[in-house]
């Protein structure tokens with residue numbers, strides 16, 4: 020599970036202070052599939068970056084899998100990212116010099132697994148996304164949808180508890196977006212918690228729960244819907 | 253460390269990789285070659301001259317008046333110098349230690365294809381052994397009765413007996429006794445007999461450069477012509493040479509129709525020889541060090557460029573769990589792989605260059621420990637060169653992966 024209590028994130032530059040997140044209180048349970056929507060610049064990526072320990076914050080507390088992430092050392096944060104979180108990005112971010120096999124291998128190597136175990140996991144992950152036969156290909160030899168599937172394989176190979184995706188279908192046409200979404204749903208059905216930022220309302224609605232962010236403030240749709248139900252009753 | 257992904261990445265960036273390898277190989281080749289030659293030169297600085305050079309003065313007078321009798325002047329010069337207080341002995345000589353450049357080839361047989369041995373022949377009289385303090389090793393000393401004197405042209409005969417230095421004897425005859433042997437001082441001609449061997453003394457730079465500093469022959473003859481006038485080697489009481497130099501020059505100016513072309517303590521002659529070689533070695537070293545710095549800066553530049561270019565990839569690695577130290581290690585390992593390959597090729601380059609140089613100078617410059625040390629220094633310089641851009645890479649914010657597209 021993932022819990023944020025009163026978390027704020029302020030970006031300070033010489034000229035301006037941006038309150039990218041304001042006093043966020045949020046609880047995401049294990050196994051949930053949560054979509055995050057909101058206007059551009061509202062703080063979705065910032066939220067995902069904090070959740071994924073890619074960025075630090077000064078105010079509030081954040082518990083990931085029971086551990087308070089606040090104030091941990093850079094090395095410790097690397098470890099948490101490596102072991103508990105899988106990332107999927109809008110622009111795929113595969114390493115262009117490495118064949119698919121070695122791309123999926125990257126997080127596993129940082130985990131210090133044996134070569135044999137890594138190989139099994141890589142092959143399994145690539146099978147899951149349907150690209151096992153292209154292990155030796157370079158990322159540039161694949162279509163965008165295929166590249167994103169490799170990125171998903173890389174994210175799940177280490178079997179992390181959380182999968183964080185920032186507009187994973189943003190660079191894909193609708194057919195490929197469908198495939199990726201189905202893949203994510205499949206992975207979620209096996210127990211992995213997924214948080215997905217998206218601009219696509221249709222995809223957002225397929226999640227168990229939708230979180231909306233406006234101007235750095237989180238409003239929880241599931242709760243809101245529940246409240247509406249109570250009010251109307 | 254995980255080397256495989258580094259190799260895969262290097263393979264994808266062949267041009268850059270090869271460029272860096274070539275640069276390192278080239279630098280290693282030039283650097284180690286000049287270090288090898290320089291250390292070899294510097295080692296000579298400590299070599300024994302074999303003579304009391306601090307107490308010996310050389311005077312080289314030259315008649316410009318063609319009507320003067322050089323032979324007579326020779327006798328008078330020696331008489332006058334010997335009468336001076338604190339002069340121990342004087343000998344005329346066609347060559348001067350440390351500057352003897354008239355290198356010739358001598359042979360052990362009269363055959364056309366006889367092997368060549370490089371040496372310098374000193375033409376002098378019996379006093380040279382006392383002046384240079386050469387001691388008898390084997391056979392007999394040359395005496396006054398062995399010496400042939402006369403003007404060139406009118407005195408056609410040459411001395412038929414010579415003495416050779418110990419080093420010369422070893423070079424010519426190895427373990428065999430030199431005394432009684434015959435040497436041909438020119439190809440198929442001018443045979444002379446060895447009557448004795450004397451202790452080694454340094455001849456000059458051209459033999460030094462070939463590792464044959466001590467190979468010499470003394471032939472007991474004093475011949476002169478207008479074109480070739482003898483030098484004088486004068487040994488004085490210990491520590492008196494500097495003070496006496498002016499007085500000795502004055503004595504030589506007593507003879508009319510000539511000037512003193514050169515006059516100095518052999519101490520200075522020796523220093524001059526080393527200065528020339530030393531500064532050449534130094535120049536090479538300075539050029540090499542500049543090259544090393546350029547290579548280092550080039551490495552820093554190329555790595556910094558790659559760090560900028562690959563910042564997104566580095567951020568991705570960080571996001572996927574790489575620690576700062578992992579990123580550091582990645583770049584240092586990548587650089588070490590390139591450096592080691594470059595150094596190995598560089599060693600081959602060095603071997604070729606030094607082999608060529610050694611052939612030319614018939615002297616072995618190769619020195620494995622110097623080569624290893626140079627390689628180590630280059631490796632350290634490269635580590636240093638990559639350290640700072642690698643540090644910058646390690647500090648790339650992992651959030652870069654979600655921020656820029």
Ligand SMILES: Nc1ncnc2c1ncn2[C@@H]1O[C@H](COP(=O)(O)OP(=O)(O)OP(=O)(O)O)[C@@H](O)[C@H]1O
Pocket residue numbers: 030031032037038039057058059060061062063064065066
């Ligand atoms: N590194 C930063 N420095 C300063 N301001 C930043 C930084 N990163 C984000 N911001 C600001 O924080 C706010 C939230 O940005 P964020 O990227 O989280 O928005 P977003 O909801 O992901 O937008 P989009 O839908 O366009 O991706 C924006 O106003 C943005 O300009």
Ligand SMILES: [Mg+2]
Pocket residue numbers: 063064065
């Ligand atoms: Mg965003």
